[in-house]
Amino acid sequence: MAVALDKLSPDLREQRLREVEAAVARHRDKPGALLAVLKEVQGILGYLPEEALKKVSQGLELPLSQVYGVATFYTLFNTRPRGQHIIRLCESAPCHVQGAREVLEALKRELGIGPGEDTPDGKWSLELVSCIGVCGVAPAIMIDDQVYGNLTPDCIPGILASYR
């Protein structure tokens, strides 16, 4: 799970922020670098905290509001620490008609959380997303980078167990 920046040891925190600065510096002066930088920064910190976005804003000479606006526009970016694994359930029409709603109910039941929430132990986050491009195997979810398709509610406990 991504650890909140202010929960890290001072040394580690400094080190991470230096990595963020280096990532920003690599993309400086390239037009349209913002998305690439945000992706790298999230790779370093696991999420996009205010302190890191201020460095992005300063380094790319973009208003902080714009950096934050872009970070909140894309569902793949998080501005707060999320669980160790992020489950993304497709809520687009093809998945919907193939039973995504029931799959969501099963996820809610198993995890005890709703969309946009994290389990208290920091293991799981649940999100609803638009089409993930695998309509052929609807309904589908992604857990981190792994796609699971042709789901029924019964599949969920087994899939979750494989991450334990």
Add this chain to the structure above:
Amino acid sequence: MSMVTLTIDGREVRAAKGATILEAARAAGINIPTLCYHPDQEVKAVCRICVVEVKGSRTLQAACAFPVAEGMVVNTQSPQVREARRTILELIVARHPLECLQCARNLNCELQTLAAQLGVREAPFARLEKQYVPDTSSPSLVRDPAKCVVCRRCVETCQQVQGVGVLFPINRGADTVVAPPFDHGLLDAVCAMCGQCSLACPTGAIVEQDHTRLVWQALGDPRKHVVVQTAPATRVTIGEEFGMPPGSIITGQLVAALRRLGFDRVFDTDFTADLTIMEEGHELIKRVKEGGRLPMFTSCSPGWIKFIEHFFPELLPNLSTCKSPQQMFGALTKTYYAEKQGIDPADIFVVSIMPCTAKKFEAGRPEMTDSGFADVDAVLTSRELGRMLREAGIDFASLPEEDYDLPLGISTGAAAIFGATGGVMEAALRTAYEVLTGRPLENLEITAVRGLDGIKEAAVEVNGLVVKAAVGHGLANAKKLCELVSRGQADYHFIEIMCCPGGCIGGGGQPIPTTNAIRQRRIDAIYQVDRDMPIRKSHENPVVRTLYEEFLGKPLGEKSHHLLHTHYVARQRYPG
């Protein structure tokens, strides 16, 4: 220019190639309703209110964004178009509070006008009002996202026109909210408090902090001696609050109206504008003679001050230490005037009529208490004064013209032009030339610094020294000049910056609408005011002379230093 011919609503219309359907239609007198469209801004095409039928096109098209083409056939009034427009508007209204009666923009709201125009009488969609807490953190502005229609006009104003970039759309889709980053209030952002966003807003999502109640209270308090000052720009704009055309000069009616509201003295910020020229002019001369920090920036515009404090704190030594005319007025009223009249300054209540929302912030700055009290107690924008006069039932247009009270109501044409971009520079050059050379200036009108070009330059020879001046208005232009100065690439002596495009006549507290076309008409009017004044040079203001003889001593003297000058605060680039 190459032209195309198209048909709109069965009429043949000629339009320039590259024009939009909206532009072509409006030029031909065919009105297409709009909401996110703004004549001075880029096309956004987000609200979709302006949809029209284009023959051969599968779907309806946004007229504001769709370019005309030869032989194009457009229908702006088909049943399908009317139905779509109404549905779009009903969807917007379903998310918008229906509390028009309690809104500062009641009767001057583009959404309300549209709903009336398109005949929205029913609410077929379920109410989807989001619960937002209004942001009241700023002493200048109130932001209520519940009323926001996400048109992004304030975003363009804040980002591009002002180069500040506090506001941006956050989140996506139905959750989008235009706000400062990380749920910060405007007070915790780099906001200049200029209020240009409130001019751009079609609804009441961003409005001024209301001081009318404060002023009514003071006016109703028999122990208070309530003094009012009127900013230079307000004498050519407040008529618009009463339906008069932009550029109406209403100085005399304004004085009469304020008297009828019950102010004990009606004075003029123009008086302290003249005084500013004396102090700032001598400061410039001192810096040039003694090798002080140059170029010197003007300091009348509080949005500009807040901006430079956040974005270029290293340039604060370049700022003139002169307080703005509003603050000089307050400090003098509670000292010089109080003394002269034998009134306890604790009983004096100073109200400013300002074109500006940042003036509210300025009046509340902790530095602005040199009289021993808050130098200025309440600041009303032109819009708030309009509301108060309407509430009092004053028939503005039929008022007789009256004169300002003595002594702080005497001013010159040089002070009036403070209201337009370039005006402070022109006024300063008129005085600097005559004070330094002892010769009368042949041509008073320094037209090189006038007008709506973003950055203007002038050079005036004074006693063998070529004084190089630059004028910038709108903070994006201020930023350009600051960057030049920072890099040592600006060899100017004196730079005038006004926070708002066009200067104070286009200030964030001015009547709505304020567009560039309207700004130009107000500018024309303010130069007319100058031409009509018997005295047009600040150093010839007889009351300013008396003030120095009786009270201040000399420009930059000890009393001036204490009452009329200030210092600035280096603020963070990333506060909050």
